[in-house]
Amino acid sequence: MGKKIGYLLQVLLAMVTLQSCVEDLDFDQFDDLQIEPVIEGSILYVEAPEDIINRAIASNFYSQDFNFDGFSDAFFADRVIDGVVTYLVENTTSKDLNISVDFVDEAGNVLDVEFFNVPAAPPMQQILREIPYGGTGNSLDILINTSAIRVTAENNGDTSSTSDISDAKVTIKSSGKFRLSVK
Known part of the structure; x- marks a missing residue:
């Protein structure tokens, strides 16, 4: 009889212990979940050596349109919250x-322009600019509707001088x- 009571108490204790470790399941947690990864990538890289600039007949020594549909891709366009172009x-x-x-945009309309007035070297001139989009920055529609990036460069100097810096560009x-x- 004592063994039966001991066995019954052990089973009862195990059931109470198991019950105290179980939480009610909340299947609505997914609705509260926010998944907002940050993606980063290169957009543009252009370089022009000084000898190319000197050989240009017109002051506008570079003009090129680059096809760029990365912003209009549905994965990006439907999910972008905000960001910065540097x-x-x-x-x-x-x-x-x-x-x-x-x-x-696809029709050739300019949606946004960044203009840089870059002084001559030496010393090396460097301009760093960050442009926010979304939130309090520029409209995300600019990015989403972009289908090309146009780069133009104009020489405001002469076509004969050369920099003292090697590999000037x-x-x-x-x-x-x-x-x-x-989500």
Whole structure:
């Protein structure tokens, strides 16, 4: 009889212990879940050596449209919350330069323009600019409707001087860092 009571108490204790470790399941947790990864990537890279700038007949030594549908891809366009496009312009040439980077839609309309007035080197001139989109920044529609990026560069200096810096060139780089909503 004592063994039966001991066995019954052990079973009862095990059941009470198991019951105290079980929580009610909340299947609505998914609705409260926010998944917002940050993606980052390169957008543009262009460089022009000083000898190319000197050989140009017109002051506008560079003009190119680059097809860019990355922002209009449904995965990005439907999920982007906000982000920043960062530009880095470096000039080691002896030229004062004007550089324009335009976001263009399929119809050829300019949606957004970043203009850089870059002084001549030496010393090396460097311009870093961050442009926010979404939230309190520029409209996300600019990015979503962009289908091309147009880069133009104009020499405001002469076509004969050369920089004292070896391998003199102008470089334009841009990258983007964006927050997306996966859910």
